[in-house]
Amino acid sequence: MEHFLLGRRATGALIADPYSAAPRGPSRMAASRLPILLAVAFSSLSCILSHSNREMWFQDLFPPNTCPINAKANTFYGIMFDAGSTGTRIHIYTFVQKSPEKLIELEGEIFESVKPGLSAYADQPEKGAETVKRLLDMAIDAVPRHLWKKTPVVLKATAGLRLLSEEKAQALLLEVREVFEESPFLVPEDSVSILDGSYEGILAWITVNFLTGQLSGQNQHTVGTLDLGGASTQITFLPRFEETLKQTPGDFLTSFEMFNSTYKLYTHSYLGFGLKAARLATLGALDMEAVGGQMFRSSCLPKQLEAEWHFGGVKYQYGGNKQGETGFKPCYLEVLKVIKGKLHQPDEIRGSSFYAFSYYYDRAVDTNLIDYEEGGVLEVRDFERKAKEVCDNMERYNSASPFLCMDLTYITALLKEGFGFRDSTLLQLTKKVNNIETSWTLGATFHLLQSLGITY
Ligand SMILES: Nc1nc2c(ncn2[C@@H]2O[C@H](COP(=O)(O)OP(=O)(O)O)[C@@H](O)[C@H]2O)c(=O)[nH]1
Numbered sequence: 001m002e003h004f005l006l007g008r009r010a011t012g013a014l015i016a017d018p019y020s021a022a023p024r025g026p027s028r029m030a031a032s033r034l035p036i037l038l039a040v041a042f043s044s045l046s047c048i049l050s051h052s053n054r055e056m057w058f059q060d061l062f063p064p065n066t067c068p069i070n071a072k073a074n075t076f077y078g079i080m081f082d083a084g085s086t087g088t089r090i091h092i093y094t095f096v097q098k099s100p101e102k103l104i105e106l107e108g109e110i111f112e113s114v115k116p117g118l119s120a121y122a123d124q125p126e127k128g129a130e131t132v133k134r135l136l137d138m139a140i141d142a143v144p145r146h147l148w149k150k151t152p153v154v155l156k157a158t159a160g161l162r163l164l165s166e167e168k169a170q171a172l173l174l175e176v177r178e179v180f181e182e183s184p185f186l187v188p189e190d191s192v193s194i195l196d197g198s199y200e201g202i203l204a205w206i207t208v209n210f211l212t213g214q215l216s217g218q219n220q221h222t223v224g225t226l227d228l229g230g231a232s233t234q235i236t237f238l239p240r241f242e243e244t245l246k247q248t249p250g251d252f253l254t255s256f257e258m259f260n261s262t263y264k265l266y267t268h269s270y271l272g273f274g275l276k277a278a279r280l281a282t283l284g285a286l287d288m289e290a291v292g293g294q295m296f297r298s299s300c301l302p303k304q305l306e307a308e309w310h311f312g313g314v315k316y317q318y319g320g321n322k323q324g325e326t327g328f329k330p331c332y333l334e335v336l337k338v339i340k341g342k343l344h345q346p347d348e349i350r351g352s353s354f355y356a357f358s359y360y361y362d363r364a365v366d367t368n369l370i371d372y373e374e375g376g377v378l379e380v381r382d383f384e385r386k387a388k389e390v391c392d393n394m395e396r397y398n399s400a401s402p403f404l405c406m407d408l409t410y411i412t413a414l415l416k417e418g419f420g421f422r423d424s425t426l427l428q429l430t431k432k433v434n435n436i437e438t439s440w441t442l443g444a445t446f447h448l449l450q451s452l453g454i455t456y
């Protein structure tokens with residue numbers, strides 16, 4: 001699989017100077033070579049221009065209301081929080097503009113995370129917001145004092161909060177908003193919200209295709225992306241065949257415009273199909289509010305196991321099939337019940353390769369299928385082989401998690417029976433590209449910057 005390796009300098013050259021109407025030496029070259037998700041402008045004039053009528057697919061996501069970028073500054077920052085179902089993470093991106101006529105480059109990222117995620121504080125929203133504050137304190141150290149007021153801070157929550165009641169989710173978001181308001185950073189309107197599932201997929205697709213250089217030049221070979229979170233999972237790709245567009249339900253397709261290109265992406269977020277939600281579904285415990293005292297058993301767990309598990313603020317008791325069967329075959333059948341017939345299967349993806357991250361990556365690392373630092377290329381059948389190895393040797397397999405068999409079996413079934421991939425489909429397992437996390441947060445930050453005084 002083609003992997004576009006960028007040097008540190010080139011990493012970012014994504015942001016075109018909107019005023020370079022005529023070719024102007026190196027910056028022009030870079031603009032045509034590495035296009036160009038968005039253009040950040042540095043003067044107040046650009047802020048005015050950015051409020052043009054041009055229709056943008058994400059215009060409701062980050063409504064333009066301020067222009068934080070200082071004409072004189074050549075370094076600036078964007079802070080994006082990912083409030084995921086299993087943890088909260090801060091991504092502090094640094095951008096530089098080497099000179100006024102040059103493109104802005106993504107220079108680097110500071111990343112930190114805490115567990116559990118915000119949804120674990122559903123009944124203690126203040127405590128949840130405290131975890132965000134601790135991460136935000138890092139940004140106080142990372143961002144120079146004179147840029148605090150110009151550095152936007154945004155938090156987007158994903159499936160964990162989508163699954164909470166509206167009231168509990170809003171209470172958490174309100175507390176976080178207060179933390180932001182008390183910080184020295186720029187707090188745009190709508191800075192704390194729940195991210196729509198289809199944006200989650202699209203923004204991750206933008207991140208991966210930007211970092212791998214696929215959004216530049218004429219010969220774009222974009223790659224599809226697979227994200228497996230704790231509570232939801234996303235699949236996103238650019239359909240190549242008219243037939244795919246015809247066969248796809250309308251709500252799986254989203255059009256958006258990016259630097260003179262319009263992309264019509266296939267994207268869908270399956271809520272409740274993240275790895276941890278799938279554990280509950282397999283155990284028969286999903287959607288059960290009151291599970292006190294009930295023991296959930298599965299053939300995917302070690303026979304003698306009896307334990308407790310906390311997820312989304314709820315405690316579950318679970319265990320192995322003491323008398324019954326265990327192993328890959330019965331486990332696969334159990335997991336299949338969760339998946340079968342629930343996902344749309346676009347024919348086109350059977351022959352394509354995809355970038356896969358989050359829990360695909362973590363479980364491949366846990367079972368030595370890939371190296372933690374390097375990642376690697378796997379076939380779908382590698383997950384099945386590992387699942388069999390782990391599930392059929394459960395008592396002997398030395399694993400940090402009793403769920404390893406269930407997780408690998410779920411990943412296998414999700415890929416094969418859920419999305420309809422072949423055994424031979426290639427997956428590029430990736431955690432970082434050029435030291436930048438493969439997360440929807442980078443795509444979201446591009447759009448945040450764009451909404452804050454940026455054209456295109
Ligand atoms: N590569 C990468 N993986 C991440 C990042 N943040 C979270 N993850 C992975 O996402 C998974 C957890 O999903 P999470 O975001 O909590 O659940 P979601 O709300 O359902 O998406 C784990 O595998 C994490 O390692 C990130 O910044 N980069």
Ligand SMILES: [Ca+2]
Binds near residue numbers: 358
């Ligand atoms: Ca996630």
